[in-house]
Amino acid sequence: VATVSRVLNDYPDVSPKTRRRVQEAIRTEGFVPDRTARSLVTGRSRLIAVVLETGVGHPDLQHPFFQEVLVGLKRVAGPSAYDLLLFSAGDVGGGSGGHGYLGRIRHHRVQGVVLMGVARDDPQIEEVARSGVPCMAVDLDLAGGRTGSVMSDNLGGAALAVRHLHALGHRRIAHIGGPTATMPGAHRLMGFADEIRRLGLPHRPEYVRRGDFYPDSGHRAMAELLDLQEPPTAVFVSADLMAAGAIQALADRGLRAPDHVAVVGFDDIHIAPLLQPALTTIRQDMPGLGEAAARALVEMIADPAADAPAITLPVQLIVRESSGGRKKGRPAEGRRPLDRV
Amino acid sequence: VATVSRVLNDYPDVSPKTRRRVQEAIRTEGFVPDRTARSLVTGRSRLIAVVLETGVGHPDLQHPFFQEVLVGLKRVAGPSAYDLLLFSAGDVGGGSGGHGYLGRIRHHRVQGVVLMGVARDDPQIEEVARSGVPCMAVDLDLAGGRTGSVMSDNLGGAALAVRHLHALGHRRIAHIGGPTATMPGAHRLMGFADEIRRLGLPHRPEYVRRGDFYPDSGHRAMAELLDLQEPPTAVFVSADLMAAGAIQALADRGLRAPDHVAVVGFDDIHIAPLLQPALTTIRQDMPGLGEAAARALVEMIADPAADAPAITLPVQLIVRESSGGRKKGRPAEGRRPLDRV
DNA sequence: TTGTAAGCGTTATCAG
């Protein structure tokens, strides 16, 4: 039994002959080592937990962003021999262990944690971040010895969007933002405001609206902007989904982007090029965020001395039709190739 | 130690006084029971595995459908005290246990498995389906003692779409389908063909195109249809994402749904009402599929005698603009409320 | 190079 273990773990001190015999036996018997027993003795579970609130009021997994990040996580975790443990909502009393996130993390002997779609001041999350278990927060500026973060260059992206609109001649530029309680919401607003100032444009509070990253809020916000005495000629919207809602609000009044109001989104979700008009947006590398988070975790797990990185990924302006920055009718370009998946 | 275990598992044979003392100690010590040790002895892991190929050639998690199903799974698994184990791609040698899916299932002592986005003739999947571990396949007609399935009424949905178009006066109705190797692809095509026949319309092979459920293929297929000598006046598209591509193909030629070609999709993904024109579609209850699968698994796990159900969920025609079945300009209706999440 | 034996943290089976 000890020898089998040695073969399984590729220890050197096994004679080639025995090794073969053991491997043969494993094959014919269809033996599968039991992770449960193994991790009981080693303390390692090869599990990375993904904490992601899904539920009423937190429809986060619903947002394409999280889905894409998950793809990236999976892509890196697998080859590193980790599996992903998706925690169901934290509030559920019956949840595994009947505890909060930290309890469940210990319960499963989780070795690394990805935090997303959660509030940064949630006491449960703070507890996890301080627990000493390697953590990577996505779009959340948690920090600490073993807690790092990944996010896109939201400030830079917002500036990019504003400069693009400014370069096209717009001077009345508005912003539809996300919740300022979230990092992306706050940073994109900040980037917008900074760039407006830098360009010497007046600060107009009525040009700043707040949504929730989902379509309906974009629709509402755009309607409010259109109702202003002096509506903006361009809008930087903090998420493509909200931009889609905003464009719909225009259509409701018989208006159209970019002819009446130029629109720039953020994310570059898959359907962005399929909207009418095709959406100009700031592309962030969503799977890349997931990959970076997973890589950082794998590294932190391997090296207990490694401290947690704070990673910022670059973004990119993708010019399509909704901003008026490109002529209509070359729809093939700017469409993301499918095999990118 | 035995008494603590009894308290933890709510055994009756503990004096109230001792019980309180133990609970108090658990609290002050911050004790968390170790699942690993527990499942070593009980054989139960409280883990449901989700097998979902994500990778080049299988960009499935990428499709909104799977994301929504996952939401449903999470919603039911959590309260039943199960956590979800997301398997990373199967081909990876380094994966947990270094084995195929079944190996990893045993490795983690997984108690139930959700199969989706996989090929039904994948030998690995067949192995899992025959293993005796409770399985539920989503959109896959696997069956067997412990293997059941959930899917939407794809046949009925397709018929619904065709009847809707027929009722609007269309006689030249085409179909852009998904891969016939997939259950939804095959059934929606079948439903289409059957209904065409039932209505006494001629069978025109050139009116049946095949895509891959993603936008580009819809775009290509629509372009081909438009190039026909006698193009169709209406198209039933097997997925909203493809329908979005198809609508784009129309726009490329200065055409528009429903004026030139009426379009009906399938799925009712979140952005369906935000497309221009808002997409008429067959709504399937995607989170509902996940919930049903999870519920079935929980039940099968609890009762070893229970056999696996084959569940079909109803679908619903959602009339918006792209089919011409409704007047434009009432955009508020047909939009899915956000709190449905 | 191989086998033996002591845990890992639970639950389940016994006596007390």
Place this chain on the structure above:
DNA sequence: CTGATAACGCTTACAA
């Protein structure tokens, strides 16, 4: 009702 004690299937000294 409660406390020992033997598994559970593995890894890891330590002996042989």
